[in-house]
Amino acid sequence: MKLNRLFIMGCLSFGLIFSAVSAKPNEANNAEIIYHIFQRSFYDSNGDYHGDLNGIRQKLDYLQELGVTAVLLTPLYESVFYHNYFAIDFEKIDPKYGTLADYLKLIKELHRRGMKFYMDMETQYVTEDSRWWKDAFGNPKSPYSDYILWDDKDNQKPSTIVYNLTGLKGYDGITRKITTANLNSEASKAYNLKLFSYWIDPNGDGKFDDGVDGFRLDHMMDDLDNKGRLPHLFDTFWNPMLTKLRAINPKIKIVAEQANWFSLGTEYLERGGVNQVFGLRLCFAIRSFDKKLLVANADSTLAMLPPGKQQIIFIENHDVPRFSYAVKGDLAKLKVGCAFNLLMGGIPAIYYGQELGMTGTSANFGATDANEIPDREAFEWYKSDTGKGMALWYKQTGPWKDQFNNDKPDDGVSLEEEKLDPNSLWHYYKQMIAIRKANPAFVDGSYKTIGNDNDHVFTFMRKDAGQTVLMAINLADKETEAVIDANGNPVNIIGGLKPVVKGGKLTVNLPAFGIGAWELK
Structure with missing residues (x-):
């Protein structure tokens, strides 16, 4: 939407090594x-x-x-x-x-x-400049009366919008009143169907x-x-x-x-x-x-x-x-x-x-x-x-x-x-x-979080009928080792790292804020 939202996010950081892979494009x-x-x-x-x-x-x-x-x-x-x-x-x-x-x-x-x-469609609200508002304000007999949600029977009090606002000031200093559309009126339902159908x-x-x-x-x-x-x-x-x-x-x-x-x-x-x-x-x-x-x-x-x-x-x-x-x-x-x-x-x-x-x-x-x-x-x-x-x-x-x-x-x-x-x-x-x-697994493969023994390494798997890809990301600011609960012969896709395969698990050393991705054969 368009109004201020509370967005307080702390961010840590990590880097990435990249290596290319050649394969046929997937057109799914x-x-x-x-x-x-x-x-x-x-x-x-x-x-x-x-x-x-x-x-x-x-x-x-x-x-x-x-x-x-x-x-x-x-x-x-x-x-x-x-x-x-x-x-x-x-x-x-x-x-x-x-x-x-x-x-x-x-x-x-x-x-x-x-x-x-x-x-992008937002038909829930209109401003005082709309023909609905201009024709229906103070006029319950207007053909647009049912398009707007009123708080009184005389159409003198258009209902508030999100956060109970009655209007908004634009960046250019222009202020406009805004109200809520009456989405449950038959007139509004018919209008929306016609509008969406047109596009x-x-x-x-x-x-x-x-x-x-x-x-x-x-x-x-x-x-x-x-x-x-x-x-x-x-x-x-x-x-x-x-x-x-x-x-x-x-x-x-x-x-x-x-x-x-x-x-x-x-x-x-x-x-x-x-x-x-x-x-x-x-x-x-x-x-x-x-x-x-x-x-x-x-x-x-x-x-x-x-x-x-x-x-x-x-x-x-x-x-x-x-x-x-x-x-x-x-x-x-x-x-x-x-x-x-x-x-x-x-x-x-x-x-x-x-x-x-x-x-x-x-x-x-x-x-x-x-x-x-x-x-x-x-x-x-x-x-x-x-x-x-x-x-x-x-x-x-x-x-x-x-x-x-x-x-x-x-x-x-x-x-x-x-x-x-x-x-x-x-x-x-x-x-x-x-x-x-x-890589088809990245396109339409399923997602599964994969376990490992390190509190700072995030691992997951993408898998479809023909391909399984494992990814590991080091969330720490120093090199670290992780033992990953995955089995297979890893072929590098991203990172250039070579895990050790033993006992149905992969052990890999990840650089600080590093990432690796392997196709498991």
């Missing part, structure tokens, strides 16, 4: 790797400093060079807020991003390349080459904001609509952002009708580098999934501090975060600029949505951090223009610099994505 559906873009900050195609749809389309070669297979954008619909949550009009694309024609060109080009597109098949020809491949449902809840006003939404709103959407396109994927970030999201998978949820607790565990926390959350996130369901595995997104900030820009630690992100299991999601080690953490500018801008700054295309396409929208006007300075020239964090350095984080992401695609 689970080979999907999502690239999550805050599009206002990605690439500006027309010189107005705002990232846009044509800019993304122009950079699809880059995304395919990196190796990602799907794109997830933050909301595209019109809003007064820079992040485009809290809509004015769900049916209109923000003009700063382009036109409907621009959008359709992007979708068709993604599909031509064999890539997928996920649309699945805009021209209605049943071919879906111009439609989304999935939706991200922002701030999904069974009892919206726990107010008791809209209870049982899984049964009354979400499941009925999702069933109808799948009747239109059976391949559509639904991803839920669970509102309770410390929930495993199991209820969404079992009762909410979605295909995937975000592995939030595993994200926090990865960022902690605490073995007990990692074991507990890896098991619950990856080993105890309902059949046919998946978790989205990530280490940063638009709502949390950058991973690079958490590990103070240490290259070895950034590479280990990459390995966790891509090899543990589930469907990986990479936040734009993560592959460069872009940094940033929430600021404290008071009651304003400007606080998250440091986590959403311009993708750093150039060594100088200036030039064609730099989406520096937040530095152009207003009181905040001099406050955001994570994008610094000549700091080694840019695509231009990192492409020239074979040891860079960017090259490492390319290599790890290639390793994932080349």
Whole structure:
């Protein structure tokens, strides 16, 4: 979502040795790797400093060079807020991003390349600028009266939103009132079905080459904001609509952002009708580098999934501090975060600029949505951090223009610099994505935590019908030995380390913050 969240994570660190492996690419559906873009900050195609749809389309070669297979954008619909949550009009694309024609060109080009597109949707809230509010406020007879949740019979008191807020101040000083949509009204249910159905098949020809491949449902809840006003939404709103959407396109994927970030999201998978949820607790565990926390959350996130369901595995997104900030820009630690992100299991999601080690953490500018801008700054295309396409929208006007300075020239964090350095984080992401695609166990193998005798070594196994891969990570800042409960003849995939095999166990010496991966023959 888009508001400040409590995110206090202590981070330890460790490094990684890498060695390549050659194998045939795996094209299974689970080979999907999502690239999550805050599009206002990605690439500006027309010189107005705002990232846009044509800019993304122009950079699809880059995304395919990196190796990602799907794109997830933050909301595209019109809003007064820079992040485009809290809509004015769900049916209109923000003009700063382009036109409907621009959008359709992007979708068709993604599909031509064999890539997928996920649309972020938050239809639970609207601002005072929406036609629903304008027509229905003080007018119970309005055709839009049932679209909004009112606290009185005269439509004078729109209900509050999350955290009981009645509005929000934007980074540019603009304040707007916001209210909750009445998701349990028949009018609202019909509107949402029509809206979601349109984005699945805009021209209605049943071919879906111009439609989304999935939706991200922002701030999904069974009892919206726990107010008791809209209870049982899984049964009354979400499941009925999702069933109808799948009747239109059976391949559509639904991803839920669970509102309770410390929930495993199991209820969404079992009762909410979605295909995937975000592995939030595993994200926090990865960022902690605490073995007990990692074991507990890896098991619950990856080993105890309902059949046919998946978790989205990530280490940063638009709502949390950058991973690079958490590990103070240490290259070895950034590479280990990459390995966790891509090899543990589930469907990986990479936040734009993560592959460069872009940094940033929430600021404290008071009651304003400007606080998250440091986590959403311009993708750093150039060594100088200036030039064609730099989406520096937040530095152009207003009181905040001099406050955001994570994008610094000549700091080694840019695509231009990192492409020239074979040891860079960017090259490492390319290599790890290639390793994932080349090894079927990393793509669609099961996950299992493997025991060992060392409190500072985390070990797990990925296994499918044809391949078994063992991984070991040293969480300590010194070389250590671990005896691992695994049997087999180890062939190096990552790390270049040679375990000793004896009595059905593997003994390995791991360097400080080192990692090894072996295919067990």
